[in-house]
Amino acid sequence: MQTVTMNNKLEIPQLGFGTWQIPEGKAAYESVRYALEVGYRHIDTAAAYGNEESVGRAIRESGIDREKIFLTTKLHNNDHGYEQTKEAFQESLRKLDTDYVDLYLIHWPNPIASRSHWQDANRGSWKAMEEFVRQGLIKSIGISNFREHHIESLLERAEIKPQVNQIRLYAGEQQHKLVQYCKDKQMVLEAYSPLGTGGLLSSPLIKSIAEEVGKSPAQVCLRYDVQKGHVVLPKSVTPSSILQNKDIFDFTLNAEQMARLDEMENICGPTQNPDETSF
Template identity: 40%
Template sequence: MAAAEVGGAHGCPTLPLANGRSIPVLGLGTSHQGGYSHDAVVHALQKCGIRHIDTAKRYGCESLLQKAIEESGVKREELWITTKLWHSDYGYENTKKACLESCERLGVEYLDLYLIHWPDAHVPGKSNREVRAETWRAMEELYERGLCRSIGVSNFLISHLEQLKEDCVITPHVNQVEYHPFQRPQELVDYCRSRDIVFEGYCPLAKGEALTHPSIIQLAKKYGRTPAQICIRWSIQNGIVTIPKSTKAERIQENCKSMRSWGDSAGHSWYFLDEQTCSVGSVSRISCLDLVPEGGMALVYGLNCIRMNKGNSGVELSKEKHIPWTSLAYFIEVQAALTLDLAVGEVLRKEFLFCWWG
């Protein structure tokens, strides 16, 4: 069975949101102060298969993105577009107006994901909690109207999410927070997962600081990859939707190769399994021998692993186990993952990583 790679609407693995939609695990981030390049965005869409674009009103490039998307020729329905509400637009009426304005600048009729950019509001005479609640009620209305297919927050801590839970109806679908090897808020990640909030990470390269760290350089040499690819892959394999940003076409190309099959000097190969092939509906047509050689062993990483026992008439569901994601540095040691004997016919479902050897 072929491993999934970045490329096209169906090439990038996704994570399911609580509302049934699926968000690509790898996206292209943008920013202000020189953080946007028209040519780089067009290249990402046309040549790299990127379909997830992250922006914000604050960045000042929504209208520029409209031009890049039009030039790329990629259809709107193939794209996942995220933008964010800036704090100057917080409040019930302002939020609804700002959403429509962002849609107009982007040239779209709806947003795939709309985020409250920061928890702090700075509105005279009102507490931050009051403003967040009022703003979120507007977000809920935008969601119910279909103008926003998903809604979420950015830079929210557990205390902010707890207050929102008490004050509002719909749980955020996403929380976007800084995430990289030097900034790993595991308590917040665990909290979000316990409430079916997908955790999305920005600055996966730690604003470039991670690229010169000795441990990351060592891993890059071991796997024959670049430090940037190590950081991005590490983030994704921890179950984090990851949005590196770059204004250089060659860097975007490099980042996208983080998703491809890897191997190391010991002969271990790493794959993202194709979502469609490994979905529940098609699992009866999959044999373990599609994944690894007969008698091989596998280390399995992921949010969910479904064990399948292959019988004479096909594959039958045995049980489901939850397996914690393991840091890149501990792939071979496998401290928390599950070891399976795939000779008995194990088949694995959807969006996790595994390694095999004979």
């Protein structure tokens, strides 16, 4: 599995299995278990997804050594702040039934619960996360849905720079300014919803390129972000799609195809402004 090196010199698999909107129970357990069986070694979940227990059970019962699986979870919006983060992280460890996580992210920079004091809340959370890194409970720490001003505020007090920013990225929504900013800060970009939550799969342009390269529209979408250097996190509960989404490292999009995708309009709707969300 192809990897990307983070600014702490640790590697993250460039293909991950996303679990957003996969409900706790049979669906989460079986999809993660199958993903691991067919070769995924990077699993992405979050406290807010409500499926950490099933994800943890699938990992535990897969028979694969824990050290060979890159596991990510995220801080819930209601748990920002130093003490709250310490409690929330321990609860995630309990639900996942693991001794450590490979990557822990602040899920949103400015949730309703801490909107009046988001800067201090984020700094408190980050301080707790840095302590967990030093204790060996977290290997890497990062952020999700953060924009430049959120990152600048965090960096004013941070002792460890974020290794990752997980944001909405796909053909038509590349957030160029933010991506370049993160690269300048030596952060890896993780692309969530790399298929536009399925909206890209009916695009005539993507279908045309898929025919040219003999691949599926989903594989073209994922390959596009991989060639941008991003980590991709496709989600599916369908075994055939889970398997197909893995096979994106045996072909390359040429410069002309990449340019056509670069020019694509966003057909899947605008990315939410994290300062205006209602959660």
